[in-house]
Amino acid sequence: MLSLAFNINLFATFPGLVNKELPIFFGYPAFGVNAPFGEATFGIFEVGGIRYSIGEENIVLLNSSLGFGGNIGKWELAFGFSGTTAGIPRLNIYDQSYTAIFLRGGYRLKFLKGGINLPIYLLAQEGKFSVLPAPMIYVSLSTQR
Amino acid sequence: MPNSYKTLEDIANYHSSLGSSSILREYVFAYTYPYSVSSQNSEYLSDSAYLTRPFYAKPVFMSVGGKIGKSYLQFEGSFWGSYTDKVGDYDVSFGKISFSSYSSLLKEFTISGFFTTFRRSAYIGRYPYDTMVLDFYEEWIYLSSGGLEFVSRGDGYGYFSGFVYNNSGVPLWSGFYKTFNGYNIRFRQISFLSTTIIPVRVEGEVGKVFVRGRYNLDFYSFLGYVFNSENLKNGLIFENRLGYTGFFEGGEMGIGFRWFLSGGGQLLGFEPVIRYRFAKRFRPEVFIGYLYPVDKALFGGISLNLFRRSFTFAYNNSHRSFYLGMEFEYAKFGF
16 A cells, blocks of 8 residues: 655745736745555645745735645646635735635656646635636655655 | 633634544534634534534434445434533534445545534523523524535545535535555645635544554544634644553453643643443443543443444433433434
8 A cells, every 4th residue: 555645845926927016926835745545646735834024014824735636647637625824914914714726737757746736716705706816836845756 | 722711612612613523523514613612702603512512422313324226325313402501502403415326436425415503592591480480591693504525435545525505604625534554644624715714724633553462552643723824823733542442351441541732732621431341242331431621521321232233321421411322234313
């Protein structure tokens, strides 16, 4: 029976491209566990975040993702749900939480993986439903090939 | 953690905010409301009731099912309440219908629909009325919820996901479990739609049984975390359990101890339980336990296996309640 694979991930996005108020680059580390379900499928669980200051302003982002994935050759595809709690005073966000569906596609090279992670945030407040995609790139270092 | 906690309900509510389905071994669908802690203004919501009783006490419970071809259909329902806590009383009803089947893609899978109702009353006081003295209650919270859950089980692993619709948010959860090298692990994530004030929470569990021939040792550890961007340590909670099962000619003895710690290392509660199952006809089992910090939280009982049915009689001193239950192959009843 295959055992668990542990990962250290780095997620990054470029919010400054769509909003000049925001930093051009934003990234955070995450610790993850992959549990193989069979030869080519697995469960993913990741928790990560970052906390830093710009002047007197603290920015905090915590994120978790739990999903289901599969390997096709050296390609990896996954989907699931992400939960994000953020404190970004510049955007009037104070300890607020959001849910997203994430889709992920990446390429494996021995212990290293990388690709695109696309969380699509589901915003349903005051009777209105909308979505906010937040594309990211990621690289991952795993304990297993 | 509110400073005012005093009873198990306070503790349980706090744990419920972390979604620990294991605190009292109850089946919780994770539609917990993180602010349902007992405090000065005492806000209680759905799941708090799930967590306020010992694992065996089911005042009214029924489950019945049967095979339909290669599939399985089950109905489950329960009702319980409390009339002894410090705020007033509550009652909870729960109903569930499950359909299980098998496909090569999803393996064994189950789709369940369920609903709950929750009513919470405040105890106003005891007043004279005509020639009598009556207890007055005021109904102040009524909630109903409905949801769906999907579970897929393979050989040594499983994946589950679901949601509940109610009027305090739409929790959406997903998780998976896996068995490997004798270890059992489980991860779960819960986040909410339709509100941003309820934080995300994540949970991880690990357990293992060490088989030693004449005895087994087992451990279980739970770590939960509610995301909190203001204070990262605040949301941590730990539950740990150690167990011993000894095998003798006369029967089998189990000793279990579990305890709960907050992120700051504060002890929130503990529960020792001792069981003995006699190797005799009907396989009678006696058990006794103590649940701290509930006042007089002693519980105990006896169970018998008769004609392949399990009968249990138990007493819980904290609720001053008796439980009589019987379990069939495809059905359970309890009162």
